[in-house]
Amino acid sequence: MRLHRNLVFTVIDSILAIFNEGEYADKVVARALKKDKRWGSSDRKFVAETIYEIVRWKRLYAEIAEVKEPYNRDDAWRIFAVWAVLRGYNLPDWKYFENTPVRRIKGRFDELTKTRKFKESIPDWMDELGVKELGEELWTKELAAQNQQASVILRVNTLKTTRDKLFSILMDLDIETIKPKEYPDALILKERANVFLTDAFKEGLFEVQDASSQLVAPLLGVKPGMRVVDTCAGAGGKTLHIASLMENKGQIIAMDIYESKQKQLKIRAKRNGAFNIEYRIIEGTKTIKKLHEKADRVLIDAPCSGLGVLKRNPDSKWKLKPAFVEEIKEVQRQVLRDYSKIVKPGGKLVYATCSILPSENEKQIQHFLASEAGKDFTFVEDHKILAHESGFDGFYMALLERK
Numbered sequence: 001m002r003l004h005r006n007l008v009f010t011v012i013d014s015i016l017a018i019f020n021e022g023e024y025a026d027k028v029v030a031r032a033l034k035k036d037k038r039w040g041s042s043d044r045k046f047v048a049e050t051i052y053e054i055v056r057w058k059r060l061y062a063e064i065a066e067v068k069e070p071y072n073r074d075d076a077w078r079i080f081a082v083w084a085v086l087r088g089y090n091l092p093d094w095k096y097f098e099n100t101p102v103r104r105i106k107g108r109f110d111e112l113t114k115t116r117k118f119k120e121s122i123p124d125w126m127d128e129l130g131v132k133e134l135g136e137e138l139w140t141k142e143l144a145a146q147n148q149q150a151s152v153i154l155r156v157n158t159l160k161t162t163r164d165k166l167f168s169i170l171m172d173l174d175i176e177t178i179k180p181k182e183y184p185d186a187l188i189l190k191e192r193a194n195v196f197l198t199d200a201f202k203e204g205l206f207e208v209q210d211a212s213s214q215l216v217a218p219l220l221g222v223k224p225g226m227r228v229v230d231t232c233a234g235a236g237g238k239t240l241h242i243a244s245l246m247e248n249k250g251q252i253i254a255m256d257i258y259e260s261k262q263k264q265l266k267i268r269a270k271r272n273g274a275f276n277i278e279y280r281i282i283e284g285t286k287t288i289k290k291l292h293e294k295a296d297r298v299l300i301d302a303p304c305s306g307l308g309v310l311k312r313n314p315d316s317k318w319k320l321k322p323a324f325v326e327e328i329k330e331v332q333r334q335v336l337r338d339y340s341k342i343v344k345p346g347g348k349l350v351y352a353t354c355s356i357l358p359s360e361n362e363k364q365i366q367h368f369l370a371s372e373a374g375k376d377f378t379f380v381e382d383h384k385i386l387a388h389e390s391g392f393d394g395f396y397m398a399l400l401e402r403k
């Protein structure tokens, strides 16, 4: 295994942008991959995976490298050297690697990985929160699973194709997939590939969506002809799934507080051939009041800490702050209280998060059911999905029915 100078330089620039400038890892990786058109797939893989690995293991590597934030360029090289040594690379004779203490790096790794917060590379507050909420045993297992690389999972757009047909189309492109039994619309890539470049994607035959997330729309029990309100639709991963389950019949109202996200949803809906979606930006209580008791089904895919999807967004470990987690819980209480009023008597509501914290999940549902707004609802079922049990993202979803 050889290290290539221009690839490593790109990694160094990228990790400095993520750690020091607060840029999002996915945006930085996307920019890095555009840097040199001559890079082949293994070069691109090296750049993307190395950046993500260094982001994922930042605390452990920085501790081994004995560097403190904000990192200067030399610090970034020392962190990179730790990564390279632990991955088994023979360091080339570049000036940046002069005096790299290879044996000491390995020794410190063995020592530090006896402690969970270093082993799993996580801030103290997050580790304490995880233990408090899930207990030592479950949190230790979950954290280890959240540090694995996430698989690429597709959701077949059944408005345009079937899973078997898409499976064959991708096979012809040498993209091998697996059809998981419990997730009827999902295809799991055997190896990572840039599926966004395929004609199948451009023609709207699939979207990229984790398997756990694909359980949310079916739980809502939508049928063609219904009126469904997706209150926190964002860029519409679940809206599009709902549209395909409704076979384009009936009405979906997709709402969010951000217009930028809705713009992305409009582009995706066009590509998907989903025509029964109406778009609304939530500008105040009026938008919601107009819809009181008007919907057969309401989805509240609430904003959350994202602690169930750390393997997809490892930089959240460093960007997330305890105060944000507290604030978002208040938003969750508000959206449950306000948006539940949209459900018709006899209609259904799904509350979902991509968090694994009971305080954002079942505790919010318990709080809602005990409140004035919740007294009209009965609890039907909920699903607490942990990454170490399912192999996919951590998620929560609860189904309630309005009396």
Ligand SMILES: C[S@@+](CC[C@H](N)C(=O)[O-])C[C@H]1O[C@@H](n2cnc3c(N)ncnc32)[C@H](O)[C@@H]1O
Binding pocket: 231, 232, 233, 234, 235, 236, 237, 238, 239, 255, 256, 257, 258, 261, 282, 301, 302, 303, 304, 331, 335
């Ligand atoms: C978990 S994300 C939604 C993901 C999306 N449903 C999907 O499947 O792709 C939560 C969304 O809630 C939106 N949001 C935050 N506060 C909100 C509020 N008070 N009312 C409605 N939406 C809100 C955010 O902009 C974000 O798009």
